[in-house]
Amino acid sequence: MSRDLASMRFSNVVELPHGTSYDLSNDLRITSYQFSPWGGSAAVIEADGVALLDANDAKFMGSPLHQILNSHNRINFSFRSHSSANDRVCYKYLDDDEIYEEDATLYTSCLTSDSVSYEKNALLERP
Numbered sequence: 001m002s003r004d005l006a007s008m009r010f011s012n013v014v015e016l017p018h019g020t021s022y023d024l025s026n027d028l029r030i031t032s033y034q035f036s037p038w039g040g041s042a043a044v045i046e047a048d049g050v051a052l053l054d055a056n057d058a059k060f061m062g063s064p065l066h067q068i069l070n071s072h073n074r075i076n077f078s079f080r081s082h083s084s085a086n087d088r089v090c091y092k093y094l095d096d097d098e099i100y101e102e103d104a105t106l107y108t109s110c111l112t113s114d115s116v117s118y119e120k121n122a123l124l125e126r127p
Helices: 002-007 062-071
Strands: 020-025 028-035 040-047 050-054 077-079 099-101 123-125
Touching (some): 028 062, 040 062
Parallel strands (some): 050 077
Antiparallel strands (some): 020 028, 028 040
């Protein structure tokens, strides 16, 4: 990403490791968090005693969510998209008769069977 930003003529790019805070000014701090093998990320922006959590479309839960909440005094407002930013089950090819079975365990292997319910025979049409 830093190369992309450099190509757009941004010259002061700082990449933040997971859970690291960076002071942009005396009273403006940003903390970066990464989550999941799909590259989900979030940022906590703090200024004037107010903390904003921008979780984008990342699905923070369990220990990763607790890490965020425990690292900041209080989150005053949270932004979160409820859409999925991946192409899984978001498209359908109309000219292909071949159907592949979606393996839901790929997306739920970190959860117990009591905490998630999915259709075992869910179908996904793709090339």
